[in-house]
Amino acid sequence: MAKISIYTDGAAKGNPGNGGYGVVMMSGKHKKELAEGFRLTTNNRMELLSVIVALETIKNKSEVEVFSDSKYVVDSVEKGWVFGWQKKGFKGKKNIDLWKRFLVIYPKHKVKFTWVKGHAGNIYNERCDELAVAAAEGSTLLIDEGYEQIAGKANLFDAK
16 A cells, blocks of 8 residues: 655635645655645635545555644544534534545545644645645636635625
8 A cells, every 4th residue: 555645735815815725745756746726715625625635636545644734624534523523414514515525535545634833844834835825826716616605605695
């Protein structure tokens, strides 16, 4: 079974605002970087999406260690919260579309999460941050449909 190290980060310029994610994946002598930007999203969505996209990129069952500076993502999985949310139908939770997508890919690998302090000189965490920020500031930003649909519904009831 291949061993893969994944570093992830998410960014949002304003929260919500334009955002992006960055990923650095390494296995042996191989290294791959991924990044995408979105026109309206949140930091937590980008943190979670970075993990999902990285795991979805892996072709064969692998032993994976994900390094993230997001307590939201790391604790949700390592402390088992997301599995409890799933059993309760995600009632009252945010980012349901992404958590459901995560729960499809997560069991396909042996995944361990490790929290790393952000902006503390970890070369791969810093690189992910650079990728995420550059993606958020890019000229071709995608639509985070899961977020914009929910945000649009909320706006229907906002006072004018």
